[in-house]
Amino acid sequence: MKANLPLLVSMVVLGVLGVCQGGSLRKKYYKSACPLAEEIVQKVTWRHVSSNPNLPAKLIRMHFHDCFVRGCDGSVLLNSTANSTAERDAAPNLSLAGFDVIDDIKSQLEKTCPGVVSCADILALASRDSVSFQFKKPMWEVLTGRRDGKVSLASEALANIPPPVFNFSSLKQSFASKGLTVHDLVVLSGAHTIGVGHCNGFSNRLYNFTGKGDADPSLNSTYAAFLKTKCRSLSDTTAVEMDPQSSRNFDSNYFAILKQNKGLFQSDAALLTNKGARKIALELQDSADFFTEFAQSMKRMGAIGVLTGRAGEIRKKCSIVNV
Ligand code: HEM
Ligand SMILES: *[C@@H]1O[C@H](CO)[C@@H](O)[C@H](O)[C@H]1NC(C)=O
Ligand SMILES: *[C@@H]1O[C@H](CO)[C@@H](O)[C@H](O)[C@H]1NC(C)=O
Ligand SMILES: *[C@@H]1O[C@H](CO)[C@@H](O)[C@H](O)[C@H]1NC(C)=O
Ligand SMILES: *[C@@H]1O[C@H](CO)[C@@H](O)[C@H](O)[C@H]1NC(C)=O
Ligand SMILES: *[C@@H]1O[C@H](CO)[C@@H](O)[C@H](O)[C@H]1NC(C)=O
Ligand SMILES: *[C@@H]1O[C@H](CO)[C@@H](O)[C@H](O)[C@H]1NC(C)=O
Numbered sequence: 001m002k003a004n005l006p007l008l009v010s011m012v013v014l015g016v017l018g019v020c021q022g023g024s025l026r027k028k029y030y031k032s033a034c035p036l037a038e039e040i041v042q043k044v045t046w047r048h049v050s051s052n053p054n055l056p057a058k059l060i061r062m063h064f065h066d067c068f069v070r071g072c073d074g075s076v077l078l079n080s081t082a083n084s085t086a087e088r089d090a091a092p093n094l095s096l097a098g099f100d101v102i103d104d105i106k107s108q109l110e111k112t113c114p115g116v117v118s119c120a121d122i123l124a125l126a127s128r129d130s131v132s133f134q135f136k137k138p139m140w141e142v143l144t145g146r147r148d149g150k151v152s153l154a155s156e157a158l159a160n161i162p163p164p165v166f167n168f169s170s171l172k173q174s175f176a177s178k179g180l181t182v183h184d185l186v187v188l189s190g191a192h193t194i195g196v197g198h199c200n201g202f203s204n205r206l207y208n209f210t211g212k213g214d215a216d217p218s219l220n221s222t223y224a225a226f227l228k229t230k231c232r233s234l235s236d237t238t239a240v241e242m243d244p245q246s247s248r249n250f251d252s253n254y255f256a257i258l259k260q261n262k263g264l265f266q267s268d269a270a271l272l273t274n275k276g277a278r279k280i281a282l283e284l285q286d287s288a289d290f291f292t293e294f295a296q297s298m299k300r301m302g303a304i305g306v307l308t309g310r311a312g313e314i315r316k317k318c319s320i321v322n323v
Contacts, residue, residue, distance in 0.1 A: 024308040025143035029121070034113035038144075041122060044105045045129040053248045056130040057195025058098035063127035064191070064301065065096065066120065068178060069160045071305020073149030074119035077102060077318040080154075090154035092161040095198060095239070099319065102126060106318050119318035120146035124302050131194070131250050139250070140295035142302060147312035150321045164201045164265035168274045171267055178304050180297070186271055186280040187297040190290055193254035194247055196239040197264050199231030205266060207234050218269045220261040240264065252290035255281050 030037035049055045066076040069087050077099065080086040088096055102122055109117045121144045132139045162174040175185045205216035206228050215224050230240050241247035242264045243254050254268075258281055263269040272278045284290045313322050 025145045025303055025306060027141070027143060029144035030113075030117060034109070034116045036112060037109060037117050038125060040108050040112060041105055041117075041125040042129045044108050045101070045126045046133050048101045048104070049130050049133040054195070055098055055101065056127075056133065056248075056250065057191075058096070059101070059123070059127040059130045060191055061195065062096055062098055062102075063123050064188070065092070065157065065161055066123055067301050067304045068162075068174075069156050070149055070151065071307065072120050072124060072146055072302055073305070073307050073312060074123060074146075074315065074318060075149045075152040076157075077119050077123065078152035078321065079319045084152075085154040086152040087154060087157040088152070090157035090161075092157050092163070095196075102318050106315075110316065115314050115316065117314070118146050118148045118312075119315050120148050120306070122318070128298070134250055139291065140298045143299065145306075145308050147307040147309075148315045148318075148321075149307060149312050162267065164197070164267050165204070166267050166270065168270040168277065171270055172274075178301075180300060180304075182274070182277055183280055183293075184297040184300055186277050187284065187290070187293045188301060189268060189271060190252065190254050190284060190294060192242045192264070192268060193252070194250050195242055196247065197242050199236040199238050199240060200234070202227075202265050203231045203234050203236060206231060216266070216269070218261060218272075223260075223262045242268075252285055252287040255285040255290065259285065 028038070045059075062076055063072070065087070066072050066074060069075060076087045076096070078086045078088070080089050088099070102119065105122050105126055106117075106119060109122070121142075124142050124146065125144070128138060128140055128142045160174075162171055166174065171185055172182055175181070180188075205219050206224055207213065207215070209216040215221070227240065230236075230238055232238075243249075243257060246253045257263070258268060258271065261269065261272075263271070271281050284293065316322055
């Protein structure tokens with residue numbers, strides 16, 4: 001009995017840690033209830049990506065926004081109701097897209113196994129699969145077993161999605177509040193290797209950084225001159241590639257341009273302002289390292305605040321809660 005105490009204690013401790021890290025998610029959760037689930041998600045996602053190369057950026061960002069607000073519970077997918085404005089209609093939703101793709105995947109799954117696969121899992125899988133299309137193999141493992149939340153509030157998106165003007169300490173704090181480390185922060189920022197940002201998210205860095213009509217001195221001046229040709233004024237809303245020339249290619253080039261002080265947002269540039277973060281960012285220029293680390297950090301992000309067991313529900317449609 002006595003000899004087993006350490007074992008018992010370690011099991012309890014591991015159990016608690018497991019829960020904190022979303023340990024109740026599993027590999028192939030739908031193996032028996034919907035054996036084709038992951039295959040269907042991949043098939044439908046790849047079909048959409050093959051005709052829309054911008055989709056990977058949309059879906060992975062949507063997954064991030066989902067996980068940072070009430071955990072990865074599909075709340076970002078819910079429509080506003082007569083009573084309340086949902087996350088997807090909050091200001092940080094700027095350019096969120098791909099809802100129709102999630103709805104399409106869901107309706108395919110409902111035909112095969114009605115009421116089984118959660119919208120939160122669909123989003124986690126589809127963001128992995130969309131990014132993986134380019135490689136024709138899964139780039140990270142997605143554990144499953146998430147259930148769907150019933151609440152989506154625009155105010156919570158505002159409060160939880162870090163804005164592009166955050167400095168390093170605010171970013172660190174934002175990620176820490178989700179159980180993510182500075183390492184995760186730097187690694188996951190590498191997702192900015194794909195997709196676009198709109199001028200109004202960074203044009204203060206070009207035109208009025210300190211209120212004196214000046215530019216951000218931490219932005220590469222050659223690059224700032226180029227960006228000014230894209231963004232003509234502070235209110236311009238043109239979309240600009242975050243990783244020019246390779247913005248549809250998921251690679252480690254984000255960290256190469258970051259080093260040249262060409263990170264688009266203040267939040268990107270901020271990663272160079274902390275010694276430890278800077279060191280990580282420079283290491284991640286190596287693409288093998290980046291892919292390995294990204295896989296691990298995505299797993300951690302995908303486990304934030306998940307609903308499992310009997311919590312939440314399995315929505316029938318991803319944009320509305322079940323009646
Ligand atoms: C570290 C804090 C972060 C900040 C402050 C931030 C901020 C932003 C902003 C302002 C945009 C541009 C939105 C627009 O103008 O349309 C953007 C785009 C994007 N973000 Fe982040 N982001 C962060 C972290 C992440 C993470 C963790 C991921 C995913 C793992 C991610 C993936 C993306 C992608 C793929 C896009 C491009 C979307 C598109 O092309 O439509 N971001 N981000
Ligand atoms: C949710 O909103 C979208 C966009 O406005 C709309 O296309 C969709 O039909 C809505 N979903 C439901 C179930 O009403
Ligand atoms: C709106 O709020 C009322 C009262 O809180 C509630 O009874 C009703 O179900 C809500 N309607 C929707 C569409 O959420
Ligand atoms: C974003 O929110 C605005 C309102 O703030 C809304 O008009 C717009 O349709 C939303 N965009 C998406 C893609 O849901
Ligand atoms: C970062 O931003 C926060 C919030 O605006 C501010 O309180 C803090 O002083 C800033 N930190 C640094 C090091 O600039
Ligand atoms: C630049 O910022 C200052 C201080 O916030 C403001 O008074 C001024 O109007 C801004 N200039 C422009 C062109 O928006
Ligand atoms: C700015 O970018 C150019 C390439 O466009 C690069 O050669 C230069 O080193 C960069 N300057 C700084 C300060 O990073």
